[in-house]
Amino acid sequence: MELDGKIALITGASSGIGREVALQMGAAGAVLALSARREADLTAVAEQVPSGSSIHVADLGESVQALRLADSVVAEHGRVDILVAVAGTKVAGPISALSLDDLSRAYLVNAVSPMALAGRLAPAMVERKSGLIATVTTSISGGRRDLGAYAGSKAALASMTQSLRQEVGAKGVAVFCFDPGWVRTRMAPDGTEEPCTAAARLVEHIKLGKGSRETLT
Numbered sequence: 626m627e628l629d630g631k632i633a634l635i636t637g638a639s640s641g642i643g644r645e646v647a648l649q650m651g652a653a654g655a656v657l658a659l660s661a662r663r664e665a666d667l668t669a670v671a672e673q674v675p676s677g678s679s680i681h682v683a684d685l686g687e688s689v690q691a692l693r694l695a696d697s698v699v700a701e702h703g704r705v706d707i708l709v710a711v712a713g714t715k716v717a718g719p720i721s722a723l724s725l726d727d728l729s730r731a732y733l734v735n736a737v738s739p740m741a742l743a744g745r746l747a748p749a750m751v752e753r754k755s756g757l758i759a760t761v762t763t764s765i766s767g768g769r770r771d772l773g774a775y776a777g778s779k780a781a782l783a784s785m786t787q788s789l790r791q792e793v794g795a796k797g798v799a800v801f802c803f804d805p806g807w808v809r810t811r812m813a814p815d816g817t818e819e820p821c822t823a824a825a826r827l828v829e830h831i832k833l834g835k836g837s838r839e840t841l842t
């Protein structure tokens with residue numbers, strides 16, 4: 626998929642992997658809608674990508690904001706060709722210690738909001754017979770002690786991504802889920818890989834423009 630001139634909505638664009646995806650897609654000519662909660666960090670990214678890009682502050686812990694985000698990007702840019710749903714939150718602690726708020730936040734940010742966004746944007750992509758939706762999971766989605774809410778919510782995301790692929794994949798919309806590995810970011814300060822390297826792999830998959838039944842790495 627040629628990125629030049631494409632409208633790409635990137636969540637989690639304020640730091641880490643999402644920020645690097647934004648910089649690399651911007652360098653390839655995509656017009657970006659950058660979203661996260663931290664406005665100053667989004668502004669800093671926007672200053673490094675092509676003019677015409679926009680920033681959209683949204684808290685995906687409130688999934689109604691995901692729907693508003695999709696609508697505001699379409700209102701500003703006319704369409705979304707590519708959704709890269711990178712935003713995620715690490716909720717840590719043994720299951721027995723997690724509050725209802727902890728459990729809810731993990732699932733809202735990591736699973737409900739990305740799928741709400743995808744669900745809002747996919748019909749217009751189907752209508753145009755063109756589009757790409759990428760989500761970001763983790764290698765520990767099978768379960769991990771003290772990270773159960775995070776792992777479980779990412780498993781839900783990966784599963785729903787595959788359901789979406791089956792629903793729209795034959796209608797011109799490429800859908801896949803990406804596992805970045807262990808990447809040094811705010812979320813994983815001990816990670817072994819630089820965010821730009823993981824982002825480069827994700828951007829390559831986006832450029833290939835194909836859906837996948839396997840989680841891509």
Ligand SMILES: NC(=O)c1ccc[n+]([C@@H]2O[C@H](COP(=O)([O-])OP(=O)(O)OC[C@H]3O[C@@H](n4cnc5c(N)ncnc54)[C@H](OP(=O)(O)O)[C@@H]3O)[C@@H](O)[C@H]2O)c1
Nearest residue numbers: 637639641642661662663684685686712713807808810812
């Ligand atoms: N680093 C790793 O080793 C690793 C491994 C597997 C998967 N991942 C996944 O990769 C993605 C990116 O994470 P990262 O490692 O790059 O960490 P990061 O630097 O902490 O990035 C997380 C991003 O998500 C956004 N975010 C978090 N909570 C949000 C909320 N409630 N509403 C809207 N945006 C929110 C953050 O922006 P604001 O704080 O500005 O809102 C930030 O841009 C996540 O989905 C993560 O689960 C990372």
